[in-house]
Amino acid sequence: MKSILNFNVRNLCFVFVMLVVQCAFAQDRTITGTVTDNKQEPLIGVNVVVKGNTSVGAITDLNGKYSLSVPEGKATLVFSYIGYVTQEVSVGSRNTVDVVLVDDAQALDEVVVVGYGVVKKRDLVGSIASVKSQDITAVPTSNVLESMQGKIAGLDMTRSSGQPGSAFNFTIRGNRSLTASNAPLILVDGIAYGTDIDINPNDVESIEVLKDASTTAIYGSRGANGVILVTTKKGKEGKAKVDFNAYWGPSFSTNLPKVNNTEQYVAMRREAMRAVGQWNSPADDGVIWDAVALERIKNNVNTDWYDLIMDDATTQNYQVSISGGTDATKVSFSLDYFDETGILIGDDFDRFNGRINVSQRIMKGMEAGASALFTTSTRNAAPNNVFHAAQTKEPYGVPFNEDGSLNKYPFTGSGATDINMLFNQDKNNYVDETKSNRFFGTLFLNWEIIKGLQFRTNFGYDLQNSRNGHFEGVNSTFVESNKGLAKVSKNETHSTAWTWENTLTYTKDFDIHSLTAMVGHSMSKSSSEDTYAEGKGLSFEQSLFHNLDGTQQDYALSSTLTESSMLSYFARLNYKLLDKYLLTATLRADGSSVLAKGNRWGYFPSVAVAWRMKDEHFLSSVDEISDLKLRLSYGLSGNSAVSPYQTTGGLSKTIYEFGTVPAYGYRPYSMANLELQWEKTRVLNFGVDFGLFNNRVYATIDAYKTWTSDLLLPMILPGHTGFTEVISNVGKTETRGIDLSINTVNFDTKDFKWTTDLTFSANKEEITALNTNQNDVGSGWFIGSPTKVFYDYEKIGIWQTSEAAEAAKYGQEPGDIKVRDQTNDGAIDANNDRKVLGQQTPKWTAGLNNRFEYKGWELSFFLYARVGHLIQNEAAANFNPSGWNNSIACDYWTPENPTNAYPRPNFNKNESMLYKSTLAYCKGNFLKIKDITFGYSFPKQMISKLNMSKLRIYTTLKNFFTFSAVDDYDPERGGSNSYPMTKQVVFGINVSF
Structure with missing residues (x-):
């Protein structure tokens, strides 16, 4: 390796010296000229460089003129400008080179x-x-x-x-x-x-x-x-191309709940006991803690459980691909390996992909091809309950023995028999492993039967197998719920799906008309088989989940087979008049096995028109507008929400007594509904596409409204039917909104380029009808509200000492959570005083990407925002006022600290604390600098000596910067106690040969 590096260094030095010598002895001459468009208007800011030596160049001025010095001998100038075709012009013996650039319609x-x-x-x-x-x-x-x-x-x-x-x-x-x-x-x-x-x-x-x-x-x-x-x-046709891409980087957690340390936890428990008159000074600590706990507190034992359950994590990916071919045969092949270790100890995921794509021209007008993708992956999941344990367990627990081994029982008092959560991260005590294999392949044939008439057939096959093995040993924290026994389970899923589609497309241009008509046919079938088994009392734990017959009790077995198929016919017509008036009409008919006979077919039409206004005579001469198109569409599509066998009445196994002997039988558990249909959505869309200044600014705006009907909802049945409910098509929703995307080229010079991409989306959802036009409070559905909302009491603060008399009217006292009396009737009840607090989906989202290029250097950063929604902060909702469990470090009420944030700790109040759920809701708004990438691409003149066409190195910061009022969690994920989000530093390389 050292000799190779020395050899390359010598080569690079030799090239550098030769370039210097060449520059020293070459004779230059000045070339001038003017660059115009096809209307003889001067073009400002055109890049003019010498081919093969981009360090020699110029930019046209306000009059389209340029001047630069080129070496004597053969030289070729390259003229490039946004919105125009790049041209190469040989200088020859000329001193003046004028160029007319042509519009680039590409x-x-x-x-x-x-x-x-x-x-x-x-x-x-x-x-x-x-x-x-x-x-x-x-x-x-x-x-x-x-x-x-x-x-x-x-x-x-x-x-x-x-x-x-x-x-x-x-x-x-x-x-x-x-x-x-x-x-x-x-x-x-x-x-x-x-x-x-x-x-x-x-x-x-x-x-x-x-x-x-x-x-x-x-x-x-x-x-x-x-x-x-x-x-x-x-x-693609051409010489074989080899690409190698790799990246590696460490990962870290973003936001984590800030839990009480020992000092804070002690203060909270004391306050909880003071609230009930059982603590007045440290002399009363013996009422709260046993001798072991008091000794640890005295010695300031302070354990950061989050730090112990988490570790350094890494992500790495390596991919190589080869592609190329002749005019008859084309091949693309790739291999990829991805590996990611989690920030939670024992958590990892790896995946291997192999893909090949081959196409072959059989004869003139006929081409066939095939592609295959194989994926195998393994996921080891650590138990997520350790996050909850790290937040709630006492901070003065002792996780390790003096010899460094794990302390099985690190806690005190009533938790003295609770097993150390770190035992779950030992592979001998807990395993949750999923292995998956997938083959996804396609075959196609294209045949141009006659000019303008093309037939295509496409067949796809998808085969998936997965196995999940789960093991909970007697030394895991699950042992109590497993009755002191080890528990194992295995779940295997095998699924197949195939699709065969055929289309016939006819294209014809005549005079001022252009027509493309397509008709098609599709068949598909899918099948999924699932088998599950579990048991407890594993006699030999080292076998993990591989020895289910070694279990001794609490057996459970289940298996299912689900099949469905669909037959479809579809057609589309595209028509153009004068290349500026456009029409598209489509129709599809779907017949599905999941619906009952007589109701299996659905029909989905649409129509759309567009007008290319830019091509009208009154705009064609307006140079500032390079494109303008208006679009309008209306149509119907469906949501295949009906599950297989949902229209038929289901049976479930039951046990009944036949005399004195138990007997097995089956009973109906769901009522049949032969009238079930797909949910249907009508969409009206109006859009505008426009480009300015040779498309240096290009934007698309869409305004839309949707009406969805026949929603699948439960309908309550009278008791004499023997069923409580039946699924029916009874609900309706509407959405409306705006989509906007803008792409700009802010600067584009010989050495420097700056581009910006902006997206913005605003969406409003509304439930317009439910069964019997009544709100479904239990499901959280309310007519006139979005589809997903939070419905609860409205917290307006904490009852203060000065409000003791008023609080007593509601059965509360100072330090309790204060909610709004919506009806102002002097009583708080669930039927009248809860309200829709907010929606779970954002009112608007936006993305902004900026990319800067200077010679071979590049810098890009991407901002992403979601605004107008609520999330639940589970750590706040798990605030434990009794003090038995640890909680997040928070600003709670005391007589000396009359805050409105959190209620007063109280030993007699935990789940019984009124309105504790209201602590969870917070605004989920955030702005993220989602990624920042800094890279460098080596000059082609340099890397061509190494037979490379591309060599790029880069580093990326992912998910590092978040601006939000939420600081306990990453607001993108929400506020659950499950796996936290991560941020990464990535180092990568891209090489092409």
Whole structure:
């Protein structure tokens, strides 16, 4: 290695010396000229550089003129300008070189993937947002969908936790359903993939998000929540290209609840006892603590349990890909390894991906291809209950014995028999392991039957197997709930799905008309088989969950088989008049096995029109406006919310007595409803696309409204039916909002470029109808309110000493939580004094990305905001006023500290404390600097000596800076006591050969 490095250094030094010598002896001459557009208007700020030597260059002035010195001999000038085609001009013997740049229509001719086809961006009629490969991989991510957070207007996305391999929660334009999923349909290369996207981001060519009915209706009963199309990379004609990408970095927790240390905990417990008259001075401490605890307090034993359950974590990823081909055969192949250890000891996730894509021209007009993706992963999950334990256990617990071994019983008093939470992080005491394997493959054939008529068939197969093994030993904290026995379980899932789709597309241009018609047919079937077994009393614990027959009691077995299928027909018509008046109409018919006979088919139409105003004569001469298009669409799509067998009455096993002998039988547990249908959503969308100054500013604005009907909700039944309720199509919701995206090129000179991307989304949800038009308080559904809300008493402070008489009217005393008497009737009751406090989803979200490039250097930073929603702070809700358990360090009320934040600790009040749940609610607003990336790309002249076409190194700070009123948790995740969010420092390299 040392000799190789020495050799490379000598080569680089030699190249450097030769360049210096060349510069010293070369003779320069001055070249001048003028750069104009096709209307002979001068172009200001055009970059003019010498090809192969970008250090020699100039920029045109206000009159479009430039001047630069070039070496004698052969020289070629490169002229580049935003919105125009880059031109290369040989200087020859000339001293004056004038150039006319031609408009670059490439941006508008860019191809965008839509359902069952592609369309030029200029011809888009519906609302579609796109993220390309270079943006997907700009920041290292473990989940390809993460690259879209804050960069697609209308897409609200948050990570569920910081646990390795954790998924993302995401919706497109809000929630419409109350009981069914609001997650969008995700397809990879045209085939449904599910929401757990385990594809390496470097394997993805583009992601398109379909948002309005004109784009989603083609997916019928699955399109109401929006559609995400993921297109993987294909081989391209040309020499083989090898890419290597790698990154590594440490991870740290973001915000953690600040719990009481020993001094604070002692003060809180004393106050709790003082409130009931059992403590007046430290002389009374013996009433609270035993001798062991008092000794530890005296010696200032102070244990940070959070620090003990957590450890340093790392993330690493290595990917290599090879692609290339001839005009007939094209191949793309990649391997990827991802590994992430969690900040919680014992938690880790690793994944291996292998992908291959091959296409072959069989004959003129006919091409076939195949792709295969194999994924295998292993997830080891540590028990999340240790976070709750770290927050609530006494801070003077002694976790280790004098010899350094774990102290099994570190606590005192009533908790003296509680097992040390650190025992759960020993693999001999607790295991939660999930292994998953997946094969996802596609086959396709494209055949141009005659000019303009193309047939395509696409077949996809998805095979998934997973196994979860769970073990809780007798030395884990679960032993008490397991009756003093070890508990093991195993859950195995096997699922398959296949889809076969055929389309026939006809394209024809004639005179001032352009027509594209497509008809298609789709068949799909899915099957999932699940087996579960558990038992207690494992005789040989070293076997963990691999020896279920070694258990001795409390056996449990279950297995299920779920199957469904769908048959569909669809059609789409695209029509253009004069290349500026656009029309798209779609229709899909879905027939599903999950619905009852006679009610299995649903029909989903849409229509959209667009007007390219820029091409009208009254705007064509306005140079400042480079693009302007108006769009309008209306259509219907569905949410396949009906589960298999939900329309039929279900049976459950039961035991009854036959004489004196128990007998097994079955009884109905749900009532059949043969009239169940899919939930349906109508969408009206109006949009404007416009570009200014040769598209240096480009924006898209969409305003929309949706009406969702036939929501699946429980309908109460009279008792004589033998059932309590039946699922029916009875609810309705509405949403409305605005999506905005703006892309600007702020500066673009020879050496410096600055671009900005802004997205903004505002969405309002409303329930407009429920069963019998009554609010469903138990489910948290209220007519006129958003779909997800918090409903509770309204905390307005803490009762103060001066308010003792008024507090007594409500059965309270100073130091108790004070809530608003909504009816002002002198009494607080659950029916009249609770209210909708706020919504759980944000009123608006925004993302702002800035990217700066200077020569080979780059700096980018991305800001993300969610505003207008409430979250629950579980640590606050778990405030323990009795003092038995530890709590967060907070500003609680005492006669000497008349705060309005937290109530007075009171030994006689814990769960019985009135309105304690109101402590949990807080505003979830936040602004994050989501990532900051600093990188450098080495000059091609330098790396070409090493047969490289690209060499880039970078470092990224992820999730490091959050501005929010919430300081106990990362507000993006919310305030639960589950896995905290993480921040990362990433170091990476990208190499291409």
